[in-house]
Amino acid sequence: MKDDQQNGSADSINLSELTDFQFGPAWARGGSDAPATWTEKPRDRRDAPRFSGERRPQRGRDERPARKAPRRDDRREAAKVERKPLREPLQPAEGYRVELRPANNILELFAAEIQKQKRALPLLDLARVVMGAGIRYDLVFMKMETGTPLIHSTKGDGACWLTRAEALSYLSRAPWFSELYTEEQVEVEAPKGTFTAVAVCNLGKELIGPANWHGYQTALMNLYRSKYSNMPLEVFKNRISTDKSEETLAAWLQAASHKTVWKPTRAGAEDIVLNDTRAVEADFEQYHFDSIYETVDKVFINGATEKTRLSTGLAAHIILLSEKTRRFPQMLIPNLCHGLARHHMPIYKWSGNHFTGPSRVRAIPADMVLADRMMAIVNWSKENSGKKTDEMFAELSGVPMGTDEESKAAATEAHAAYAADMLWLLEQGFIVVTSDNSIWFPKGEKAPTPTPAPGRNRKNGKKRPAKKQNGKADAVEGKPSAPAAE
Secondary structure (H helix, E strand, O other): OHHHHHHOOHHHOOHHHHHHOOOOOHHHOOOOOOOOOOOOOOOOHHHOOOOOOOOOOOOOHHHOOOOOOOOHHHHHHHHHOOOOOOOOOOOOOOOEEEEEEEOHHHHHHHHHHHHHHOOEEEHHHHHHHHOOOHHHEEEEEEEOOOOOOEEEEOOOOOOEEOOHHHHHHOHHHOOOHHHHEEEEEEEOOOOOOOOOOEEEEOOOOEEEEOOOOOOHHHHHHHHHHHHOOOOOHHHHHOOEEEEOOHHHHHHHHHHHOEEEEEEEOOOOOOOOOEOOHHHHHHHHHHHOHHHHEEEEOEEEEEOOOOHHHEOHHHHHHHHHHHHHHHHOHHHHHHHHHHHHHHOOOOEEEEOOEEEEOOOOOOOOOOOOOOOHHHHHHHHHHHHOOOOEHHHHHHHHHOOOOOOOHHHHHHHHHHHHHHHHHHHHHHHHOOOEEEOOOEEEOOOOOOOOOOOOOOOEOOOOOOEOOOOEEOOEEOOOOOOOOOOOOO
């Protein structure tokens, strides 16, 4: 989980670059760096000319090779072969209502950055940002009448289980295990007998022992319970192989001549020695279970929580709902609205889409008198909605932004007064600036359409048509014209 938090940290997001975000895999975004997804099948050498200008004479009908008739019996037999799925289908636990919500830290960042940059942003784009990394959203599990209470860790590791047995099997893998028990190695008598092969777990290359060793089954189940209990037992057993090399046999004998024991760290238990994992689990259940775990009907689980720290039924909910919301980010908009409202961010509809910004858009009151410079900005945005703010500053101040340092400094000084007045108008909601620095007069003008995620019609493979509103397709380019903002 720590790696996920670092890679997808909400603190790394810069909303001023939101328009540069390209959602989807690299190959779907185009460009020269897109890798080839197929290679052209080599043509038959007989069909290619031997040198430039030469044309191979066409063969007659009788010279063409005859096609082999398909064998229906073979095809029927092949159809009877039962093909096993590549992975077991996910089975979400029943009896729970699950919601995906933006994490509080990403909502705080959105609020701070929007107020700082004074930009209006479509909630659909913010939803895509949230779904860009698991740490940016939480899943809320709420027990229904048919569900069982949730067993949630109080140690901050995100672990959550449906049964006590699952919680106990996680014990040796828990990051807080060393706080409760210390591990020691003691020498024991090496196993006696004739051993020719050692069972090895291919998942982690652990040495289990020879199949004819009396402790084989115990060692096998201890390994399964301590490290691989999140997978079916039969799948785990299928990952076991045998190694007949002398080096592996010697390594196992050396390991088997030592035994791991555990001692509790709590006061008054200094003389207790726990000889196996079952004894450790029994001690934990008696002395620590109720203080480490809480039984609840509602729990928040972050999307970046390691799936090995969750019951498989809960992990299935997270995987399926995260994948679906990533494909359809508009599902997140209602919870995004509620979350931003808790952080005192205005939510408004503009031309059918939900936006948030430094202020709710509104018309300039009829009795309000604006200074000349502010009125010039308002009039310019009316006539040039959709154009960039740099164009407005250059035109109204008469000083374009140059390329050398001296001219840049002069333009910045000339634009400063207009920028200050523009910020006041943005805070009042009289004009709008979007994340690409386009300026809009919202009352009577149509909002820019959020960029749709790449995709095609599943049925016929054609591109999806533009979404229609009031019988007309949304305008994307040029000066928009639509009903006033709601």
